[in-house]
Amino acid sequence: xxxxxxxxxxxxxxxxxxxxxxxxxxxxxxxxxxxxxxxxxxxxxxxxxxxxxxxxxxxxxxxxxxxxxxxxxxxxxxxxxxxxxxxxxxxxxxxxxxxxxxxxxxxxxxxxxxxxxxxxxxxxxxxxxxxxxxxxxxxxxxxxxxxxxxxxxxxxxxxxxxx
Amino acid sequence: xxxxxxxxxxxxxxxxxxxxxxxxxxxxxxxxxxxxxxxxxxxxxxxxxxxxxxxxxxxxxxxxxxxxxxxxxxxxxxxxxxxxxxxxxxxxxxxxxxxxxxxxxxxxxxxxxxxxxxxxxxxxxxxxxxxxxxxxxxxxxxxxxxxxxxxxxxxxxxxxxxxxxxxxxxxxxxxxxxxxxxxxxxxxxxxxxxxxxxxxxxxxxxxxxxxxxxxxxxxxxxxxxxxxxxxxxxxxxxxxxxxxxxxxxxxxxxxxxxxxxxxxxxxxxxxxxxxxxxxxxxxxxxxxxxxxxxxxxxxxxxxxxxxxxxxxxxxxxxxxxxxxxxxxxxxxxxxxxxxxxxxxxxxxxxxxxxxxxxxxxxxxxxxxxxxxxxxxxxxxxxxxxxxxxxxxxxxxxxxxxxxxxxxxxxxxxxxxxxxxxxxxxxxxxxxxxxxxxxxxxxxxxxxxxxxxxxxxxxxxxxxxxxxxxxxxxxxxxxxxxxxxxxxxxxxxxxxxxxxxxxxxxxxxxxxxxxxxxxxxxxxxxxxxxxxxxxxxxxxxxxxxxxxxxxxxxxxxxxxxxxxxxxxxxxxx
Numbered sequence: 222x223x224x225x226x227x228x229x230x231x232x233x234x235x236x237x238x239x240x241x242x243x244x245x246x247x248x249x250x251x252x253x254x255x256x257x258x259x260x261x262x263x264x265x266x267x268x269x270x271x272x273x274x275x276x277x278x279x280x281x282x283x284x285x286x287x288x289x290x291x292x293x294x295x296x297x298x299x300x301x302x303x304x305x306x307x308x309x310x311x312x313x314x315x316x317x318x319x320x321x322x323x324x325x326x327x328x329x330x331x332x333x334x335x336x337x338x339x340x341x342x343x344x345x346x347x348x349x350x351x352x353x354x355x356x357x358x359x360x361x362x363x364x365x366x367x368x369x370x371x372x373x374x375x376x377x378x379x380x381x382x383x384x
Numbered sequence: 385x386x387x388x389x390x391x392x393x394x395x396x397x398x399x400x401x402x403x404x405x406x407x408x409x410x411x412x413x414x415x416x417x418x419x420x421x422x423x424x425x426x427x428x429x430x431x432x433x434x435x436x437x438x439x440x441x442x443x444x445x446x447x448x449x450x451x452x453x454x455x456x457x458x459x460x461x462x463x464x465x466x467x468x469x470x471x472x473x474x475x476x477x478x479x480x481x482x483x484x485x486x487x488x489x490x491x492x493x494x495x496x497x498x499x500x501x502x503x504x505x506x507x508x509x510x511x512x513x514x515x516x517x518x519x520x521x522x523x524x525x526x527x528x529x530x531x532x533x534x535x536x537x538x539x540x541x542x543x544x545x546x547x548x549x550x551x552x553x554x555x556x557x558x559x560x561x562x563x564x565x566x567x568x569x570x571x572x573x574x575x576x577x578x579x580x581x582x583x584x585x586x587x588x589x590x591x592x593x594x595x596x597x598x599x600x601x602x603x604x605x606x607x608x609x610x611x612x613x614x615x616x617x618x619x620x621x622x623x624x625x626x627x628x629x630x631x632x633x634x635x636x637x638x639x640x641x642x643x644x645x646x647x648x649x650x651x652x653x654x655x656x657x658x659x660x661x662x663x664x665x666x667x668x669x670x671x672x673x674x675x676x677x678x679x680x681x682x683x684x685x686x687x688x689x690x691x692x693x694x695x696x697x698x699x700x701x702x703x704x705x706x707x708x709x710x711x712x713x714x715x716x717x718x719x720x721x722x723x724x725x726x727x728x729x730x731x732x733x734x735x736x737x738x739x740x741x742x743x744x745x746x747x748x749x750x751x752x753x754x755x756x757x758x759x760x761x762x763x764x765x766x767x768x769x770x771x772x773x774x775x776x777x778x779x780x781x782x783x784x785x786x787x788x789x790x791x792x793x794x795x796x797x798x799x800x801x802x803x804x805x806x807x808x809x810x811x812x813x814x815x816x817x818x819x820x821x822x823x824x825x826x827x828x829x830x831x832x833x834x835x836x837x838x839x840x841x842x843x844x845x846x847x848x849x850x851x852x853x854x855x856x857x858x859x860x861x862x863x864x865x866x867x868x869x870x871x872x873x874x875x876x877x878x879x880x881x882x883x884x885x886x887x888x889x890x891x892x893x894x895x896x897x898x899x900x901x902x903x904x905x906x907x908x909x910x911x912x913x914x915x916x917x918x919x920x921x922x923x924x925x926x927x928x929x930x931x932x933x934x935x936x937x938x939x940x941x942x943x944x945x946x947x948x949x950x951x952x953x954x955x956x
Contacts, residue, residue: 231567235502235514246507276694283691289511289531292567384566 223252224278224298225374227382228267231290232258236265239288249273249281253371264292264384268373292384301377307344308352309334311366314341318363329355340365348372387557389518389549390415393482396525398425399559402453404444404818405429406437410457411497412484415549429818429847432839434461436811438468438539439837442477443812446798447773448819449604451478451532458484459497462543463504467805469539470508474802475625476602478537480528487547488516501543510538518548518555526560535570536689537602571688574705574713582660582684582701583717589658589682590729591736592618595641595670598625598801599663599687599707606630606794608711609662615718616725619737621649623664625801628791633770638737639746642670643938644783647745647953648737650936650944653678655736661685663707666696667802668940676943686710745936746787747952754929755904757781757856761788764826764854767911772824772852773798773816777809777833780862783934785828807836810853814840817849824915826852831881832861841894844921852914853923855887858930866933870948891923902927 230236237256244251252270259266271281278296285294297304314322319341326333326343329351335342345355349372356367376382387395393416397405406429409417420428431437434456441452452472456465462483472479486495502514511531513524521544528540586592600609606629613620613636620630621641630637639646641653653659659681664670671677677697685692685699686707693702703710748758761784764772770790776782776799791797798816800808813827827834834855844851864879888898897920901910907926914922935950 235506238503239506242506276698280691280695283693287689287691289565289568 222274222278222298223270223272224296225302225304225372226269226271226282226285227295227297227374227376228269228285228291229259229293229382229384230265230267230288231292232263232265233290236290237267239290240267240269240285243284243288244271247280247284249277255371255373268371270372293382295376295382297374297376302374303377304348304372304374305346306349306352306372307346307370308355309342309344309368310356310364311340311342312359313339313363313365315339322359322363325355325359329358331355385557386554388415388419388551388554389521389544390419390551392518392521392557393525393544393549394419394423394426395557396522396559397453400525400529402426405453405455406431406440406444406815407455408434408437408457408461410461410484412458412461412486412546413455415546415551416455416482416484416544418551428455429814429843431811431843433837434464435467435807436814436837436840436843438465438479438481439471439805439808439811440815440818441479441481442468442472443775443798443815444819445472445477445479445815446812447795447816449602449795450819451480451529452815453480453482455482456484457497458486458501459499461497462499462501466505466508469505469541471800471803471805471808472539473508473510475598475800476537477539478532479539480525480532481539481541483541483543485514485543485545488545489547491545501541505541508539509541512541512543514543515545515548518550518553521548522557522559523563526563527565530563530565531568571690571704572706572709574686574703574710576713578701578703579710579713580717582703583714583721585658585682585684585701586616586660587718587721587723587725590726591656591733592616592658592660593652593656594618594620594660594662595623595653595664596620596626596629596662597623597664600626600629601794603663603688603707605663605707605711608708608715611715612711612718615715617730618660618725619652619734621645621652623667623670623801624786624799626664627786627797628794631792632790633792638741640786641944643672643940644787644934644936647743647936647947647949648740650938650947651740652737654944656681659683661687661699662711663687665692668696671697672938672946673941673943676945743949743953745949745953747950747954748932749952752904752929755902755907755926757784757858757928757932758788759904760854760856760907760926760928761785761828763908763911764828765789767908767915768824768826772796772826773813773820775799775809775813775816775825775827777827777829778804778806779830779833780858780866780932780934781828781830781833781856783863784856806833809833810837810840810851813851814843814847814849817851818847824852826854828854828856830862831855831857831859831884831887838890841891841896841921841923845895848919849921850917850919851921853921855923855925856928857884857887857925858928858932859884860930863934869933870937870939887923887925891921896921896923898923898925900925900927
């Protein structure tokens with residue numbers, strides 16, 4: 222099953238490699254990983270998407286918790302939560318396709334953030350399915366480049382993951 | 385007080401109460417060595433290879449419970465230390481390893497003797513640090529000792545670039561008394577509700593078994609384990625790492641379990657209805673095939689490390705906490721319940737176990753004209769009164785020592801259980817002897833293992849470490865040969881150790897006493913002679929039967945009930 226895990230960790234050099242190293246050493250797979258400092262610059266917030274059965278996910282969370290630099294951890298999939306991913310996609314937009322591409326961006330509530338005679342760059346935010354759906358919806362010959370951030374997530378409700 | 389970085393490193397060790405450091409100098413640690421030279425509180429022991437520095441620090445820690453400390457230089461110094469660090473990591477041994485690093489401005493430039501020590505050691509340390517400022521040394525070393533010794537212990541590496549220890553840069557020094565880390569809070573107490581649930585199951589079990597491991601030794605839980613085990617009168621088996629935590633000579637002890645465990649211990653594991661695991665980690669050498677593991681049992685697991693719980697085997701009642709405190713609480717709960725185990729069921733269970741015991745699974749040919757390794761270990765027990773520290777290497781001799789020495793006290797049996805590191809024994813023995821001057825310390829080894837760190841005979845000479853090296857010499861890499869005999873139709877690929885040195889002369893050339901014995905009738909006298917030489921290292925080359933195998937044996941992938949027994953085993 223797919224799990225999305227939120228990790229609050231010390232913002233120290235090497236912390237990211239400890240997480241990545243743990244996954245490769247123990248044969249767990251990382252589907253995506255995003256990380257950036259939080260409002261408290263001494264802390265980083267990481268969102269990690271992985272897959273595994275219940276026993277594997279249990280081991281993953283325990284092993285992550287065991288890392289000395291991990292302060293707190295939450296498996297977001299255990300409760301209601303919101304996921305968002307951002308995608309930057311460069312599309313061919315020549316005469317015949319310009320209108321169609323713009324219309325598609327509008328339907329998906331994307332923004333055109335760069336324009337040339339022959340191309341658009343579209344910025345699109347949403348959950349992973351929505352981004353997939355957009356890619357599917359535009360003709361594959363038009364796609365020049367796709368850049369995705371990987372999902373970041375947050376639990377619904379008033380409570381926050383903090384120290 | 386203003387000190388340079390090099391002085392701070394040594395002052396921190398003093399303030400941490402460290403008396404011995406095992407190390408080897410080199411370019412990146414010269415400033416630190418200069419600080420060592422100018423003081424007398426911390427004694428440095430010069431080993432002959434960095435691997436030995438870590439093993440010696442490890443042996444020191446295993447025999448005392450205090451953290452072992454090693455100091456090595458950058459590059460090859462650090463990579464040589466890695467084997468010892470990984471050994472300590474696998475067996476959860478508290479250790480702090482200080483490694484020199486090239487000066488900060490050179491990091492990443494492929495400088496002379498530069499390796500990414502933090503990167504290389506990351507998967508085999510509990511934690512590691514790269515010190516970036518001279519003002520951070522004290523706090524970092526304090527953290528290193530705190531992390532190494534608390535929770536589930538383990539090795540911690542502190543990598544110190546040379547410029548950080550510059551004698552010309554002095555800063556105010558104060559060693560922190562306490563340290564708090566928001567991201568590191570080991571569990572200090574087991575959940576009482578879980579303990580009560582466990583006790584409820586324990587009191588109603590019909591075929592219970594205690595299965596205890598190295599965690600009882602490292603967690604100093606022996607006394608409390610004995611309290612609970614004796615209170616209930618249940619059988620107990622111990623892992624290779626746990627030997628000595630509960631006295632082997634006690635009737636309730638049914639032997640070691642696992643691949644080379646006793647018939648009675650493994651059969652009890654297979655038939656038990658309640659497994660009480662304490663400080664053990666369900667290692668594959670212990671469980672055999674997971675699908676056949678304790679098929680009828682409810683499992684209670686006490687461990688300080690939450691990630692140990694349900695890692696290999698699903699556990700029914702987990703109790704996360706220090707074994708010492710959990711066992712203490714458990715004993716109290718049992719006492720207060722006023723209840724006793726079902727006497728009838730327990731009597732039937734012991735009758736069954738006694739039946740298995742009649743197999744005499746550790747029998748061997750006692751009439752042989754050759755020295756049997758089992759006999760050699762039994763003789764060692766007799767000569768030392770069963771009270772020596774035994775440091776072992778890895779292989780058949782390790783299993784024979786585990787099966788036949790009969791450990792009655794914790795911390796007397798020192799071996800590389802998890803990583804299985806050949807070459808561990810001799811340097812570990814040095815660490816033990818350093819920590820326990822005057823005690824009998826025997827290194828039980830093979831001719832394969834001993835040659836992996838043989839250079840340490842020089843260290844033993846320099847520091848007058850009167851180890852007794854019991855070399856069980858069969859001319860083979862015995863355990864490899866055994867597997868080749870069993871599973872490769874006797875194709876002994878590279879397991880014959882040709883061109884062995886004359887170990888007697890070798891020992892003598894290092895300034896020690898060497899003896900060779902090949903007659904069973906003379907073995908005891910030679911051993912007594914060796915142990916009588918209190919202030920000399922004696923290297924006893926014991927020529928043993930080259931064909932002896934370790935039994936019982938559970939082939940990898942089989943269950944506890946599928947043991948292969950020795951030809952001499954029979955119901956008596």
